[in-house]
Amino acid sequence: MTKTTTGPGRPRRKDPDAVRQALIAAARDHFAQGSFKTVSVREIARAAGVNQAMVNYYFGDKRGLYEAMLEETIGPLIRVLEEAEARGEVARLEDLIPRHAAMLAANPWLPNLIIREVLYGESDFRNLFIEKFASRVAGALRRAIDGGRDKGELRDDLDPRFGTLILFSLTIYPFVARPIVERAMEIPIDDAFAGRWSEQILQLLAPSKPPPEDDD
Amino acid sequence: MTKTTTGPGRPRRKDPDAVRQALIAAARDHFAQGSFKTVSVREIARAAGVNQAMVNYYFGDKRGLYEAMLEETIGPLIRVLEEAEARGEVARLEDLIPRHAAMLAANPWLPNLIIREVLYGESDFRNLFIEKFASRVAGALRRAIDGGRDKGELRDDLDPRFGTLILFSLTIYPFVARPIVERAMEIPIDDAFAGRWSEQILQLLAPSKPPPEDDD
DNA sequence: ATAAAAATTAAACAGTCGTTTAATTTAATC
DNA sequence: GATTAAATTAAACGACTGTTTAATTTTTAT
Numbered sequence: 441m442t443k444t445t446t447g448p449g450r451p452r453r454k455d456p457d458a459v460r461q462a463l464i465a466a467a468r469d470h471f472a473q474g475s476f477k478t479v480s481v482r483e484i485a486r487a488a489g490v491n492q493a494m495v496n497y498y499f500g501d502k503r504g505l506y507e508a509m510l511e512e513t514i515g516p517l518i519r520v521l522e523e524a525e526a527r528g529e530v531a532r533l534e535d536l537i538p539r540h541a542a543m544l545a546a547n548p549w550l551p552n553l554i555i556r557e558v559l560y561g562e563s564d565f566r567n568l569f570i571e572k573f574a575s576r577v578a579g580a581l582r583r584a585i586d587g588g589r590d591k592g593e594l595r596d597d598l599d600p601r602f603g604t605l606i607l608f609s610l611t612i613y614p615f616v617a618r619p620i621v622e623r624a625m626e627i628p629i630d631d632a633f634a635g636r637w638s639e640q641i642l643q644l645l646a647p648s649k650p651p652p653e654d655d656d
Numbered sequence: 657m658t659k660t661t662t663g664p665g666r667p668r669r670k671d672p673d674a675v676r677q678a679l680i681a682a683a684r685d686h687f688a689q690g691s692f693k694t695v696s697v698r699e700i701a702r703a704a705g706v707n708q709a710m711v712n713y714y715f716g717d718k719r720g721l722y723e724a725m726l727e728e729t730i731g732p733l734i735r736v737l738e739e740a741e742a743r744g745e746v747a748r749l750e751d752l753i754p755r756h757a758a759m760l761a762a763n764p765w766l767p768n769l770i771i772r773e774v775l776y777g778e779s780d781f782r783n784l785f786i787e788k789f790a791s792r793v794a795g796a797l798r799r800a801i802d803g804g805r806d807k808g809e810l811r812d813d814l815d816p817r818f819g820t821l822i823l824f825s826l827t828i829y830p831f832v833a834r835p836i837v838e839r840a841m842e843i844p845i846d847d848a849f850a851g852r853w854s855e856q857i858l859q860l861l862a863p864s865k866p867p868p869e870d871d872d
Numbered sequence: 873a874t875a876a877a878a879a880t881t882a883a884a885c886a887g888t889c890g891t892t893t894a895a896t897t898t899a900a901t902c
Numbered sequence: 903g904a905t906t907a908a909a910t911t912a913a914a915c916g917a918c919t920g921t922t923t924a925a926t927t928t929t930t931a932t
Contacts (some may be wrong), residue, residue, distance in 0.1 A: 450898035450910035477694045481890060491911055496891060508911085519716065555771065566835060576842040602856050604841050611827035614821060616832070617771065619782060624790040625820050640818050644860060664881035666928035677880085697920065707881055859918060 460498050460516045462488040467509040472549030475556050476506060476565070494552065497656050510565070514550065516572060517543065525580055533593070537641055540577070541634040544615045551615040581607050588645075611643050660833055676714050677864045680706040683725040688765030691772055692722060692781075726781070730766065730789060733759065741796055749809070753827065756793070757850040760831045765832045797823050810864050813862075827856050 462606040466488035470479045481502050485492035499505040521530070531537040554573065557565040585603040595644055598606070614621050614629060614637065621627050682704035686695045697718050701708035715721040737746070739815040746752040760767055770789065773781040784832050804810040814822070830845060830853065837843050 443659070446911080448894095448896040448909090450900065450907095450909040452894085453909095456909095475694060476680060480888080482888085490776075492907085493891085493893095497909075502890065512676070515666055536919075570836060570840050574836045578840045599852075599856055601843060605830060605837060605843055606826065606856070606860070608836070608841070609825045609831070610822065612833070613829040614827035616815060617824070617828070620790045620794075621787060623786050623823060624794045625824070627821055629816060636815075637818070640815055640822070643813055644822070662881080664879090664924095665925040666877095666879040666926085668928070670881095672879095696918080698918090709881075709921085709923095710879085713879075718920065 459488070459490050459494055462490060463495060463498065463505060464509045464512050467505050468513050468549060470508065471509065471556075472552045476502075481505075481544045483489075485577055508564070510568065514553075517547070518548070518572060521576060521580065530580055531584060531587055533588050533607075533645065534642060536580060537607070538609050538635065538638040541638045544612070545629070545634040548615070548618075549653060551612060555616050578608065592647065594645055598645070606645075607641070610637075610644075670835060675706050675710055676703070676788070678706060679711060679714065679721060680725050680728050680793050682829070683721050684729050684765060684769075687722065687725065687772075688768045692718075722781070726784070731768075733763070733766070734788060734792060737796065746796055747800060747803055747863065749804050749823075750858060752796060752800045753823070754851065754854040757854045761845070761847075761850040766832075767828060771832050792818055794824065808863065810861055814861070822861075823857070826853075826860075843856070 463484065466484045467479075468486050470487065473479075481495050482492050484505070485495060493504065495505050522538070524530050530539060539604055554569055557569055558590075581604050585594065585600070586605070589596070589600070589603075593605075613626075614633075618629050622629060629634075679700065682700045684739075685693075686700050686703065689695075697711045698708050700721070701711060711718065711721050715724055740746050740755070746755060772783055773785055797820050800822070801810065801816070805812070805814075805816070805819075810819075829844075829851075834845050838845060843849075
């Protein structure tokens with residue numbers, strides 16, 4: 441007779457890697473809502489529908505799961521950015537800003553994850569995030585800003601040292617502080633937000649006056 | 657013979673309230689570095705130099721300590737803002753922005769505390785923060801913006817709905833994401849930063865062209 | 873002077889955490 | 903077909919958590 445009740449033993453093979461993937465997906469969602477320490481292995485395993493010991497079996501320990509989750513979630517995003525940059529698709533601010541905003545809007549777990557682990561010194565994923573992600577985006581923004589200034593597409597009264605920080609603040613904060621934005625300012629962060637917000641940012645950084653028609 | 661060794665018993669009276677105050681100060685510093693859940697009462701009590709049972713004796717439970725800490729730390733800040741507003745000292749953006757930036761720079765635990773509990777749904781201090789603090793600052797900013805626009809001191813191509821969000825993003829993000837700013841952008845957030853940053857923000861929002869000399 | 877209240881301590885309690893172990897079942901190998 | 907390896911389970915382990923308790927000392931009130 442075939443086994444029907446649940447119990448120990450190797451399962452009658454389904455997709456290998458299914459358990460691994462389920463754990464990573466559950467980990468991503470849970471670590472976006474809570475920190476490394478506050479989210480428990482039991483929680484994640486329950487959400488993934490697997491035994492909690494599977495975490496240690498597949499990833500060694502809780503930290504191993506977190507790192508694997510990072511690689512499989514922000515890894516692809518970084519690669520997309522690198523490729524777009526190599527093809528010159530994000531050299532201009534008009535391309536980079538909407539792209540960045542859309543990416544944040546499409547991956548609501550990302551800003552949570554970043555801010556949480558950057559603020560939290562408890563686990564030392566700080567360096568990983570800063571070096572692998574923040575520095576890369578900052579570099580792309582910096583190059584786009586320098587290019588825009590050289591071509592006169594950017595207002596000239598900006599301290600170049602602060603340009604990147606202005607862009608970072610404007611593009612990231614609304615997504616990070618979403619509850620404040622939606623409730624204290626009553627601005628819904630919906631599908632349309634990323635587009636309108638990008639326009640506003642670009643307008644803020646445009647040259648202070650359009651070239652008059654009668655001169656140059 | 658007088659008692660010399662440590663042990664149970666009422667102490668030979670020092671400042672009443674000393675234990676309470678020590679616990680609140682230690683709680684403020686620890687909750688700025690970790691969340692409500694990750695920081696243990698043993699940690700706080702050890703840092704305050706008192707027995708861990710004092711937390712329950714004076715505040716009932718851990719949550720009571722957290723709430724008392726909030727009242728005695730952000731409480732005064734809110735009152736200062738209210739009084740300044742009543743005296744009309746923050747009606748203009750030129751006054752409000754440097755004041756806000758200086759306040760954040762002077763209380764480095766504040767943005768950490770706010771962002772942490774707003775992002776963390778685990779404890780429900782969200783409402784408290786949003787209603788008592790964020791909404792108040794947002795309101796002051798909104799009024800200052802409206803006033804500035806009416807008097808022509810503000811550029812006219814801003815969506816008024818987004819004005820507050822722009823200011824919030826620019827004034828808060830650098831302090832919230834301090835590690836990213838200092839390491840990925842290499843901008844030190846030191847004593848001089850708040851002033852220079854405020855100038856930059858005001859310049860960004862100034863009318864696109866200063867009134868020409870030959871016409872009103 | 874005596875009794876009651878207040879403040880403090882060390883110890884214990886019950887719950888949760890991440891991890892390990894032993895048992896068990898299926899798949900792969902020879 | 904027998905043996906070994908892989909995958910899964912329930913249970914246990916020790917560490918840590920917030921809280922409570924009983925004992926102890928000092929202060930206050932009668």
